[in-house]
Amino acid sequence: MDIYKKWFWILLAPAILLFFLVIIFPFIVGLLNSFLAWRGTYYFDPETGIRAQSMFSSFIGFENYTNAFKDERFIRALVYTIQYTFVAVVVVNIVGLGLALLVTKAQKGASLFRTVFFLPNMLGGLALGFIWQFIFQIVFTNLLFSPDGLLHIPFLRYMTQDSTKALFALVILNAWQFGGYMMIIYIAGLNNISRDYYEAASIDGATPIRTFRSITVPMLMPSFTVVFFLTLSNSFKLLDQNIALTDGEFNTRLLAMQILRTVKDTAPPDYGKAQAQAVIFFLLVASITLTQVYVTKKRELEL
Amino acid sequence: MKKRIVVLLVILCTVSLSVFAGGQAEADKGYDLYIYNSKGENAAQFADMAKAYEAETGVRVKTFSIGSGQDHMETLRAEMNSSNKPSIFSIQGVKELIEWYQGGFVVDFNKVTDAKFKSFSDAIAPSLRLTNDGSNSFGVPYNVEGYGYIVDTQMVADLFGTGKVEAFIADTKAATYAEWETLVKALDAYIKNNKAATVKLNGNSYTLAANKTGLAKNLNGVFAVMGAEKWTYGDHFINVALNAAFGDPNAAANSTDADVEKLRGALTAYAKALDLKTSYLAGLNGPAKRGQDFVSSANFGYDQAVQIFADSKAIFFKQGNWAYGNIANVNEKQAERLEFLPVKMPFQAADVILAGMTVDKLNTSIPVFVPNYYAINSMVPAAEQKLAMDFLVWLNTSETGKKFVVEDFNFIPYNADPATTTLPNSLGNSILDYITSGNIIAAPYHGAPATWSGDVVGLRLMEQYLTKATWTTQDYKEIVDYAIQTWQNLN
Numbered sequence: 193m194d195i196y197k198k199w200f201w202i203l204l205a206p207a208i209l210l211f212f213l214v215i216i217f218p219f220i221v222g223l224l225n226s227f228l229a230w231r232g233t234y235y236f237d238p239e240t241g242i243r244a245q246s247m248f249s250s251f252i253g254f255e256n257y258t259n260a261f262k263d264e265r266f267i268r269a270l271v272y273t274i275q276y277t278f279v280a281v282v283v284v285n286i287v288g289l290g291l292a293l294l295v296t297k298a299q300k301g302a303s304l305f306r307t308v309f310f311l312p313n314m315l316g317g318l319a320l321g322f323i324w325q326f327i328f329q330i331v332f333t334n335l336l337f338s339p340d341g342l343l344h345i346p347f348l349r350y351m352t353q354d355s356t357k358a359l360f361a362l363v364i365l366n367a368w369q370f371g372g373y374m375m376i377i378y379i380a381g382l383n384n385i386s387r388d389y390y391e392a393a394s395i396d397g398a399t400p401i402r403t404f405r406s407i408t409v410p411m412l413m414p415s416f417t418v419v420f421f422l423t424l425s426n427s428f429k430l431l432d433q434n435i436a437l438t439d440g441e442f443n444t445r446l447l448a449m450q451i452l453r454t455v456k457d458t459a460p461p462d463y464g465k466a467q468a469q470a471v472i473f474f475l476l477v478a479s480i481t482l483t484q485v486y487v488t489k490k491r492e493l494e495l
Numbered sequence: 496m497k498k499r500i501v502v503l504l505v506i507l508c509t510v511s512l513s514v515f516a517g518g519q520a521e522a523d524k525g526y527d528l529y530i531y532n533s534k535g536e537n538a539a540q541f542a543d544m545a546k547a548y549e550a551e552t553g554v555r556v557k558t559f560s561i562g563s564g565q566d567h568m569e570t571l572r573a574e575m576n577s578s579n580k581p582s583i584f585s586i587q588g589v590k591e592l593i594e595w596y597q598g599g600f601v602v603d604f605n606k607v608t609d610a611k612f613k614s615f616s617d618a619i620a621p622s623l624r625l626t627n628d629g630s631n632s633f634g635v636p637y638n639v640e641g642y643g644y645i646v647d648t649q650m651v652a653d654l655f656g657t658g659k660v661e662a663f664i665a666d667t668k669a670a671t672y673a674e675w676e677t678l679v680k681a682l683d684a685y686i687k688n689n690k691a692a693t694v695k696l697n698g699n700s701y702t703l704a705a706n707k708t709g710l711a712k713n714l715n716g717v718f719a720v721m722g723a724e725k726w727t728y729g730d731h732f733i734n735v736a737l738n739a740a741f742g743d744p745n746a747a748a749n750s751t752d753a754d755v756e757k758l759r760g761a762l763t764a765y766a767k768a769l770d771l772k773t774s775y776l777a778g779l780n781g782p783a784k785r786g787q788d789f790v791s792s793a794n795f796g797y798d799q800a801v802q803i804f805a806d807s808k809a810i811f812f813k814q815g816n817w818a819y820g821n822i823a824n825v826n827e828k829q830a831e832r833l834e835f836l837p838v839k840m841p842f843q844a845a846d847v848i849l850a851g852m853t854v855d856k857l858n859t860s861i862p863v864f865v866p867n868y869y870a871i872n873s874m875v876p877a878a879e880q881k882l883a884m885d886f887l888v889w890l891n892t893s894e895t896g897k898k899f900v901v902e903d904f905n906f907i908p909y910n911a912d913p914a915t916t917t918l919p920n921s922l923g924n925s926i927l928d929y930i931t932s933g934n935i936i937a938a939p940y941h942g943a944p945a946t947w948s949g950d951v952v953g954l955r956l957m958e959q960y961l962t963k964a965t966w967t968t969q970d971y972k973e974i975v976d977y978a979i980q981t982w983q984n985l986n
Contacts, residue, residue, distance in 0.1 A: 233575045234598035243599045329793040350787040353962070442958050459945035460594035461568070 226256050226471045230464040232455065256468035265457070266469060268443060269450035272355070276446060277427040280363050284423045287367045288374025295375065296382050306379070309372035317369075321436020324365045328352050328437075355443040362444075365433055370426065374419045381415030382408070413492040420484055428477045447473055524579055526557035528882045531574060531581035533567035534637065534867060535560055536820070540903035547895055554882055575600065575874075582875045582883040586634055586868045588941035589744045592627055595870065602871040602880060604632040612884035615892065622937070623909055625868045627745060634868025635887045638906035641926040641935070642731055642815030643835035643861035645822075650810055653709035654682075655701050664834055666697035668934075669859055672764075672841040676771060679717050682810060683775045686714045687782065710807040716777025719809035722785075722795035722961050727813065728769055729953020733978075734862055734940040735838045736765035739847045747942030752983045760846030762978050766971040768840040773961060777809035785964055790957050797821070805829055813838060816907065816922035823920075835925040837861050837934070857936065861929050864938035865909060944985035951981045 228250045229236035237244035244250035260266050295305050312320065328351045335341050337348040351361040389407045398406070431448040438444040440453065451469045455461035532541050538560035545556040559574070559581070561567040568591070574581055575598075586592055586601075595601045604616035616632060625634030651660045667678070674696050681703070684690040691703040704711070721727045739761035740754065741747040776783040779799060788794050798821070804812040805825035812818075816835075823830035839858040847854055871883045890896040891910060900906050901916075907923045908916070913931040918924050929935050940948045955977055960970065 231594065231598065232572045233594070233600070236597060242597050326793065329791050333788075333791070350791070353787055353790065353958075441954065456566075456568075457946050457950070459590055460597055461572075 222467050223471060225464060226467040227251060227253060228464055229255075230467065231460045232463045236460070252464070256462075256464045257472070259462075259465050260469045260472060263454075263465075265445065266450055266454075269445045269447050272359070272443070272445065273428060273447040276359050276362060276430070277424065279359065280366055280427040281420065281423045283363050283367045284370050284374060284427075285419060287371035288419060289378050291371055291375040292378035292382055296379060306376070309375055311372065312369045313373045315369070317430075317432025318436045320365060320369055321433045324361070324368075324433075325352060325437050328361055352438050353442055358438050358442060358444040362430070362433060362437060365437065366427070366430070369433075370423065374423065377415050377419050377422075378412070381412045385411045410491075413488065417485060417488040417492060420488055421481055424484055425477055425481050428473075428480070525555070527555045528583070528879065528886060529557045529579065529581045530559070530869075530886070531571060531584040532558060532560040533571065533585040533587065535562045535565065536817075537904045538562075540899065543903065544890070544896075544899040547899070548886065548889060551895065552885075552889075554886070556886070575872075580872055580874050582872055582879045583869050583886065584872060585637070586625060586870045587866060588868075588938070589625070589627055589748055590941055590945060592625060592633060596627060596633070600870075600872055600874055601633040602873045605630070607884070609881060609884050612888055615888045618910070620909075622743065623865050625865070625870070627748075629745065634865075634870045635891065636865040636909035637867040637869065638865070638900070638904070639863055639909050639926070639930075640815050640817060640866050640907070641835065641861050641863040641929065642813065643837050644811040644813050645804070645818070645833050645922065646811055646836055647710070647804075647807065647829050648832045648834055649829070650710045650807060653707075653711040654685075654703055654810075656704065659701060662699065663696070663701055664836070666699050666701075667836050669697040670839070672768070672839045672858060675839045675858075676841075679771060679775055682717050686716065713807040714777070714810065715782045715808050717775035717810050718772050719777050719800045719804040719812040720773060720789075720795065721797055721800040722773075722789035722957070723792035724797055724800075725953030725957050726949045728956060728961075729949040730940055731815070731862070732769060732772075732813065732838065733762075733765055733948050733952060734938055735857065735936070736761040736840060736842075737939040737943070738849070738857055738862070738936040739764075739842060739852060740849050741937075741939035741942065742849055742852070743937050744939055744942030747939040749942075750986075752986065755979055755982045755986070757848055758979060758982075759975055760843060761840075762975040763971055764840040764842045764846060766966070766974045768838070769956070770966045770971070772813070777803050779803055779808075785961055787962050790961050801825060811836070816920070816926055819905070819920050819922045831921055833921045833925065835861050835922065835929065856934075860934040860936045861926070862938055863926060863930060863935040864941070944982060947978075947982050947985055951985070952978045 228247060229238060229244070229252050230250070235244040235247055235250035236242075237249045238252065239249065291309050295302050295309070298305060315323075332351060333349045337343055337345045347357065351357040385408065389411070390403060393403045393407060429448055430446055431452070434440065434444070434446045434449050440449055445453065447469075451466050451473060454466035454469060455463055458465070530541075530545065532538070534541075541560050542558050545558045548554065549556050561570055567585070571581075571584060574584075584595075584600075586595060592601070604613075607613050607616065616635065619632065619635065623636050623639070624632045625636075626632050646664070648660050648664070651663050655663050667675070670678070674694070678694050678696065681690075681692040681694045684692065685703050685707075689707070691705050693700050693702040695701075707714070737747060737758070740758055741750070773785050773789070776785070776789065779794065779802065783789060783795075793799075800812065801818065801821045802825055803809050805822050807829070819830060819833075822833070837859055838861070842854045842857055844854055847857065869887055871880055871887075873880070875883075890900065891908070897908065900908050901911075902919060905920060905923070907918060907926055911927070913927040916927060918927065952974075956974065960966065960974065963970070
């Protein structure tokens, strides 16, 4: 025990140091910058119209925050992100859990399927976005769902050219990418459920649906906590796929991209406003995911 | 326990602060002059040029070229925040100047005392200077560029007869919009229904060949258009109309809401000309129409439009001389035969409010402008600024420097004498012809609000109008209203 006490902080120091350098320190600087007329390479002084002599003369209070909320594009991105997150969390979970159930039930080749389903996750978001752009623009539009294609479904054509369709296009892309990852977590959860419960249930004559509802779901709560947290925060923070697939055209900017593009929308670049949006973004994601973890944790069974 | 944590945190903070503040010691940077180049297309040639300069003068030059098509501003800002700032960096017009001007990063050439550089910078033509008040000057032009409808002279020969090429080019340059419109429609009827009509251009008649021969056999439309690239119809096409009201970027930048309101007539002409252009489209596999396919980058992106034109499927292609390399990559022979024609719009005399500008001048000229400037960083030591000045003088006036600019960068030098210069590419020479004859207009769109022309108006057109088969008078009005209103909002 003593040896742990002695070495505890020393062993922890490198991790804490890194955490401070790359997370806490930039976070504090960013928070400060959200109250200043920051332009990226200099602090702007609204009084003189040029570079501020000191940081204090660049202080503009909550102006960056009010500007952010006055920005139509920011509000639009906020609403779009919430809509997207809602659909994505539901779909990715259904896909992940569905795959997990299938793979754990599979008699043959379970590990092969597991690997294959997990593979898309190995690709980067940008690459995936461009691959799916090709699929949506060429395969879906011109081959599969065109009037003389396999099945004529107008909704599945030109999916990157309409904000509603593009939302579902992004969901399809992400279900494909994250489904396998969530599947692995669910498989771990499913394997942890003792066979005894199922055996007892089958002796009592429970139907498969009843078994799923009364045994699998409650016993899987810890996995739900993790998967919900991951899908929620991933969906909110989605950036690469958004850029590669539509680049925000047709009103499809998600919040992360909106923050990134704020400095391009303004000249000189309004980094202060972008930073304020980032702080709002942080508060939003933190509050939603913490609430979710709190709620799902409470429903976990203590064994 | 608590004490320990506090001590640890204090140590951590000091360590992290010292990491951030460190590295201030003035050591040898490993270079004497650092040039930041935002034109990725000539990265390799730029590095060769720096080596040649180093061999000649002994000044150690570090160059950094951004990747082609990458966002150069993010990287430049990072470099400006570092302790090794570029001595020379690039500014793409007055839009970008605001940032470096406010931040105090630019040297005003008027305040330079170095005699050699002073006389060099004074020699930059006033219309080519980078200035935000008309008197200061912050940049040495990289080069000049121009754009218009690119046409293949061999195609003209196949359509109207070999002997008619020069006359046709000259008369089309001079033609009115009405004549241009008739020409486009006659060409469309010829391509689609084999109707060989006679058209009048600038008073002279031209008769289409009775049978399609040569390149004309490949045609499936009149125009090759990049429907997915909003800057082509946003920034560049709209710029022609802005010339009716603004003579330079600063005039546009300093415009009031009332000035913008006066653009109504010119912008209506713009909408009509765009309607004409996008109504007679060529496609990769047969004639194309406005619609959802037209704005998808898989069908009408940059490369696809170049391919359509280089395969002789279209007659006209609105692009600039920068597209020369792209065209040559697909069809090297065609690239040697290209000429520019002016972008024409149905302006009325009342639409043209800029003093000295006329409808005729607008419809017979092509925009020629400076896309990029070298600026000297005022944040680097005076000795380094001096080296930067010497270098810029060398690049633009010495024989070796000029050779790199013309032959290796494939640039049109801003200080070239059009009468005595011949360039190694057809499009560059065509621009020189326009400069010689004085038929050039400016690039006031550089002075419009930051995102207005491309990301606001261009995007709106792409999303709502280029996908729409027919445009009505109401559509023209809505496009114009939207353009004017968004400019005023962004101001």
